[in-house]
Amino acid sequence: MSRFRSLKSRLLGLVAAVGLAVGLSVQAAPQAAAASLTQITNFGTNPTGLLMHLYVPSGAKANPPILLALHGCQGSGPYLYSSTDFASLADQYGFLVIYPSTNPGGSCWDVSSDQALTRNGGSDPVGLMSMITYTEQHYGGNANAVYVTGQSSGAMMTNVMLADYPDVFKAGAAFMGVPYRCFYTGSVRGWNSACAQGQVSKTPQQWGGLVRTTGYPGYTGPRPRVQLWHGTADTILSHNNLGEEIKQWTDVLGVSQTPSATDTPAANWTRTRYDDNARTTRVEAYSLAGVGHELPVRGSAMAAGAIHFMGLDSGSSGGGTAGALRAADAGKCLTDASTTPGTQQQIFACDGGANQTWTRTPSNQLTVTVGGSTLCLDADARGTSPGTKAIVWSCNGQANQQWQLNSNGTITGVQSGLCLDVAGAATADGTPVQLWTCSGGRNQQWTLG
Numbered sequence: 001m002s003r004f005r006s007l008k009s010r011l012l013g014l015v016a017a018v019g020l021a022v023g024l025s026v027q028a029a030p031q032a033a034a035a036s037l038t039q040i041t042n043f044g045t046n047p048t049g050l051l052m053h054l055y056v057p058s059g060a061k062a063n064p065p066i067l068l069a070l071h072g073c074q075g076s077g078p079y080l081y082s083s084t085d086f087a088s089l090a091d092q093y094g095f096l097v098i099y100p101s102t103n104p105g106g107s108c109w110d111v112s113s114d115q116a117l118t119r120n121g122g123s124d125p126v127g128l129m130s131m132i133t134y135t136e137q138h139y140g141g142n143a144n145a146v147y148v149t150g151q152s153s154g155a156m157m158t159n160v161m162l163a164d165y166p167d168v169f170k171a172g173a174a175f176m177g178v179p180y181r182c183f184y185t186g187s188v189r190g191w192n193s194a195c196a197q198g199q200v201s202k203t204p205q206q207w208g209g210l211v212r213t214t215g216y217p218g219y220t221g222p223r224p225r226v227q228l229w230h231g232t233a234d235t236i237l238s239h240n241n242l243g244e245e246i247k248q249w250t251d252v253l254g255v256s257q258t259p260s261a262t263d264t265p266a267a268n269w270t271r272t273r274y275d276d277n278a279r280t281t282r283v284e285a286y287s288l289a290g291v292g293h294e295l296p297v298r299g300s301a302m303a304a305g306a307i308h309f310m311g312l313d314s315g316s317s318g319g320g321t322a323g324a325l326r327a328a329d330a331g332k333c334l335t336d337a338s339t340t341p342g343t344q345q346q347i348f349a350c351d352g353g354a355n356q357t358w359t360r361t362p363s364n365q366l367t368v369t370v371g372g373s374t375l376c377l378d379a380d381a382r383g384t385s386p387g388t389k390a391i392v393w394s395c396n397g398q399a400n401q402q403w404q405l406n407s408n409g410t411i412t413g414v415q416s417g418l419c420l421d422v423a424g425a426a427t428a429d430g431t432p433v434q435l436w437t438c439s440g441g442r443n444q445q446w447t448l449g
Helices: 002-009 077-083 086-093 123-139 153-164 204-215 240-252 302-310
Strands: 037-040 051-055 066-070 096-101 146-151 169-175 225-231 261-263 269-275 281-288 321-327 332-335 346-348 357-360 366-370 373-379 390-393 403-405 411-413 419-422 431-436 446-448
Touching: 037 077, 051 077, 051 123, 066 077, 066 086, 066 123, 066 153, 077 086, 077 096, 086 096, 086 302, 096 123, 123 153, 146 153, 146 302, 153 169, 153 204, 169 302, 204 240, 225 240, 225 302, 240 269, 240 281, 281 302, 390 431
Parallel strands: 066 096, 066 146, 146 169, 169 225, 225 281
Antiparallel strands: 037 051, 051 096, 261 269, 269 281, 321 332, 321 357, 321 446, 332 346, 346 431, 357 366, 366 373, 373 390, 403 411, 411 419, 419 431
8 A cells, every 4th residue: 555655645636847858849839828727516426526627718609628637646636727728728629617626635556456447437527428418418518529638547547537438538648547447446546566567568459459349348339539648758657558559549449550650840750640440530649759757747838739630629719710721723632731831831631630720810821730839821931922831830919910811712921912822733742832913813712711
């Protein structure tokens, strides 16, 4: 028991200085607006006496999405609210955030008992589902847009909820977790040292089989997409668990264990993506070199990367819209082929990737977020002559980054009055995009969404 308490006592002891270690420079997330965290009681069946807090941003969308955000051991819902960026992101994008707390306070989630590891089996997951249902019924939450995230023990519970209730959640993001059922002990809130230390290894089929036969036996419907984060220097929950999680969810989601793509969206970050045949990323994993048990870091791009993967940033509460920006003539999508500012934009076959997802902001910018880094569509060097390259650049609010989406399908630069144009009216992948005198041609017509 003393070892168990020692391990748990370290779960929240590290601080956000890791932002320097990972070498990422981003704008700080906006602070929470006038909305505040509200405690809700009598929210439904609650076998373990969980506490519920709900954050409703002042600019919540109609029929808003719901994010269930789960704390780690020794944490609480209010602590997670104050120590992460999810509430400020909810202010920006208009979704609701449920912040539950375990009972007894500060305890880990039950991810180890037979009750918790089976749909409607009892324990903590049943209370969490009651919170979701209550939010749908009393706050207009969208039952078709429910998501889950968590850190440490909350990441373990994220994987449990995705396994037990695949018909409820559209996607989830687990920060520093372990595979579903890896922590099994048969007891409520048990501690599985072998799993914590990364000593439990199974084949993808074995891990996937546990989800299929135990979480929701007999379920054959669609399953949620999964994002996973882990630091290589984690001494509380071994980084080995990231590889085991990847095995599990790629098998469950029917995609190859070989990454479809590997890149480095920030210094010391390695991201791997696992796509299905339609080139939709079903599993995404981040391995952070030299980082310990301290994710997601406030003020970094981590929480933003999670909500982007889940799709919760598809339009802001201020009237923004988002989606693929499709060239009418070519039938292909405007694509940020690189995360490097200054890169000229091109068209490629539409694949639903983050680098083809553009958000029109209330200030008339067109932004793209890749790996948690947001850039703006920009007229190169503030150019106003035909042939000026359409590039991406750090957002600065200047007129060369403002765009008018017109009823005739054209997109014109506010500064130049020129049209966004597929060079030479070509249709091949990799064709560059530029600004040109508006001609009425179909290579200057676009649809967003």
